[in-house]
Amino acid sequence: MIFDQNQILKIIKDNPLNTIKLLLLSKGEVTQSRIFVSNWDLFDFLEKLKASNDFDTMFIAAKTAPKIVETRSFMDGKLLKYLGLITYDEDKIPENITLFYKSAAKLQKISAPFFLFKEPKKNEFCDNPTAAFFTSESASTSIAENIKLAEDAGFSITDTFVISEQSLKNGINRMTELLKDVPLEHGVIVFSDSSASLLAKLEEKTSRTILSRDDLIISIFNARAEGTGGKLKLASAVVAKEKANFRKKITGLSRIKGGIGLKGPGETKEEERKRILKNKEKNVRKQLENEFSRLDFQRKFRKRSQIATVAVVGYTNAGKSTLFNALLNEEATKESNKFFSSIDPKIRKFSLFGKPLFLLDTVGFISNMSNDITDAFNSTFSEIAASDLILHIIDSTEKGWEERKRFVENLLIENGCDKHSIVPLFSKKGKIKIKRPLRSGFFYDATDPEDITKIKKFLYKKLTEKEEFQLSL
Numbered sequence: 240m241i242f243d244q245n246q247i248l249k250i251i252k253d254n255p256l257n258t259i260k261l262l263l264l265s266k267g268e269v270t271q272s273r274i275f276v277s278n279w280d281l282f283d284f285l286e287k288l289k290a291s292n293d294f295d296t297m298f299i300a301a302k303t304a305p306k307i308v309e310t311r312s313f314m315d316g317k318l319l320k321y322l323g324l325i326t327y328d329e330d331k332i333p334e335n336i337t338l339f340y341k342s343a344a345k346l347q348k349i350s351a352p353f354f355l356f357k358e359p360k361k362n363e364f365c366d367n368p369t370a371a372f373f374t375s376e377s378a379s380t381s382i383a384e385n386i387k388l389a390e391d392a393g394f395s396i397t398d399t400f401v402i403s404e405q406s407l408k409n410g411i412n413r414m415t416e417l418l419k420d421v422p423l424e425h426g427v428i429v430f431s432d433s434s435a436s437l438l439a440k441l442e443e444k445t446s447r448t449i450l451s452r453d454d455l456i457i458s459i460f461n462a463r464a465e466g467t468g469g470k471l472k473l474a475s476a477v478v479a480k481e482k483a484n485f486r487k488k489i490t491g492l493s494r495i496k497g498g499i500g501l502k503g504p505g506e507t508k509e510e511e512r513k514r515i516l517k518n519k520e521k522n523v524r525k526q527l528e529n530e531f532s533r534l535d536f537q538r539k540f541r542k543r544s545q546i547a548t549v550a551v552v553g554y555t556n557a558g559k560s561t562l563f564n565a566l567l568n569e570e571a572t573k574e575s576n577k578f579f580s581s582i583d584p585k586i587r588k589f590s591l592f593g594k595p596l597f598l599l600d601t602v603g604f605i606s607n608m609s610n611d612i613t614d615a616f617n618s619t620f621s622e623i624a625a626s627d628l629i630l631h632i633i634d635s636t637e638k639g640w641e642e643r644k645r646f647v648e649n650l651l652i653e654n655g656c657d658k659h660s661i662v663p664l665f666s667k668k669g670k671i672k673i674k675r676p677l678r679s680g681f682f683y684d685a686t687d688p689e690d691i692t693k694i695k696k697f698l699y700k701k702l703t704e705k706e707e708f709q710l711s712l
């Protein structure tokens with residue numbers, strides 16, 4: 240039972256018509272009720288509403304309820320379990336309810352007369368492993384992004400909790416206490432913002448599978464890596480993590496995605512782990528060296544051929560592969576609305592108005608990765624740094640695009656890229672209503688052939704300018 244319909248009806252009926260009523264509920268009980276006279280007042284309130292455990296369900300009742308997209312854009316993703324939009328007729332009796340609830344990666348919709356709505360049975364809709372998600376009050380990463388990471392890693396988030404600063408300060412004992420309330424049916428517990436060592440201790444103490452943001456990233460890499468480049472990124476990230484003594488956590492991961500290796504005769508668990516880790520490290524290092532010299536050879540070959548290389552880079556899900564495919568006019572690499580959908584680097588030679596060019600699609604970046612994972616990107620950084628031009632794709636529909644832009648730029652510069660070679664391009668222009676003025680770069684939509692031609696012309700001009708410049712030196 241997510242709410243008592245009669246109780247909700249009574250509160251709504253007391254409401255003057257033509258106003259908007261908002262109800263916040265926690266475990267079926269109304270915790271807050273407010274009236275707004277316009278959508279703008281409502282949105283203003285929603286924008287300031289902090290994620291907390293004080294509510295898990297929100298109802299908005301109005302003669303014409305605001306659109307789901309508008310409402311959700313203020314809620315920083317899917318912290319709510321249920322969001323109900325209720326419309327009612329002149330007699331103030333709710334007529335319809337549109338209820339959205341989370342099921343796997345999708346937001347499911349039910350529209351029904353108010354009185355007939357029934358709570359969907361969980362197991363009817365969730366075929367994915369379920370997880371509970373914890374975030375701290377001062378989380379430095381976006382809640383929506385963390386939940387999307389968990390979902391892209393294959394989990395269905397069914398509960399969300401916000402941990403207070405005080406609980407975090409009280410450390411392991413308080414956190415163990417909190418986890419007691421999480422039903423056992425949640426196979427996995429995800430923490431967005433706590434240190435890996437704290438989580439390893441917590442996992443040991445509670446005997447539950449606990450994953451950090453890094454674990455989610457590694458687990459997505461694990462599922463997506465197909466080619467050598469991607470697999471090596473995954474392997475070096477896993478080994479670095481194991482080396483940093485997070486063996487307990489990796490056992491948790493391997494429960495989800497297959498085992499690590501075979502146990503030799505007469506070994507203790509500890510010796511076995513040490514041996515596996517040593518072998519893996521040796522193996523990965525050798526393969527990384529091979530990969531590095533292979534890429535280095537290719538880079539030298541490209542330089543000798545005097546053909547320019549253009550790298551497409553950016554935050555994950557920004558639109559890199561979509562632009563790559565659009566410029567090549569073929570489906571050369573995978574594009575999808577998932578994080579890290581293409582982690583294997585792709586390079587293609589193509590002709591730009593008769594001028595040959597190498598175009599490079601790269602793995603996406605994400606903020607708050609530990610150094611262990613960032614190290615796995617080293618070969619990608621070398622490839623980008625050696626390019627003649629770097630197209631930095633920024634998703635213009637993202638709320639935090641400025642931060643993401645700064646994050647990627649700093650990462651590139653720290654890893655040897657020349658900041659003068661970086662050109663910002665703002666994707667998904669068709670999806671934003673207000674275009675902000677830009678100091679450099681421009682908005683485009685990969686689905687618009689005119690925009691693609693514009694980018695091609697821009698590239699041609701930029702690269703020929705560079706050539707002339709080099710000739711005149």
Ligand SMILES: Nc1nc2c(ncn2[C@@H]2O[C@H](COP(=O)(O)OP(=O)(O)OP(=O)(O)O)[C@@H](O)[C@H]2O)c(=O)[nH]1
Nearest residue numbers: 555556557558559560561575579580581603667685
């Ligand atoms: N409307 C619109 N959608 C876009 C545009 N560019 C990308 N998308 C969509 O955004 C999503 C992510 O695009 P991708 O090209 O896979 O993003 P990416 O940067 O390669 O992402 P990763 O490889 O996962 O890091 C996909 O659903 C694309 O269809 C654009 O210019 N306009």
Ligand SMILES: [Mg+2]
Nearest residue numbers: 559560580581
């Ligand atoms: Mg991609």
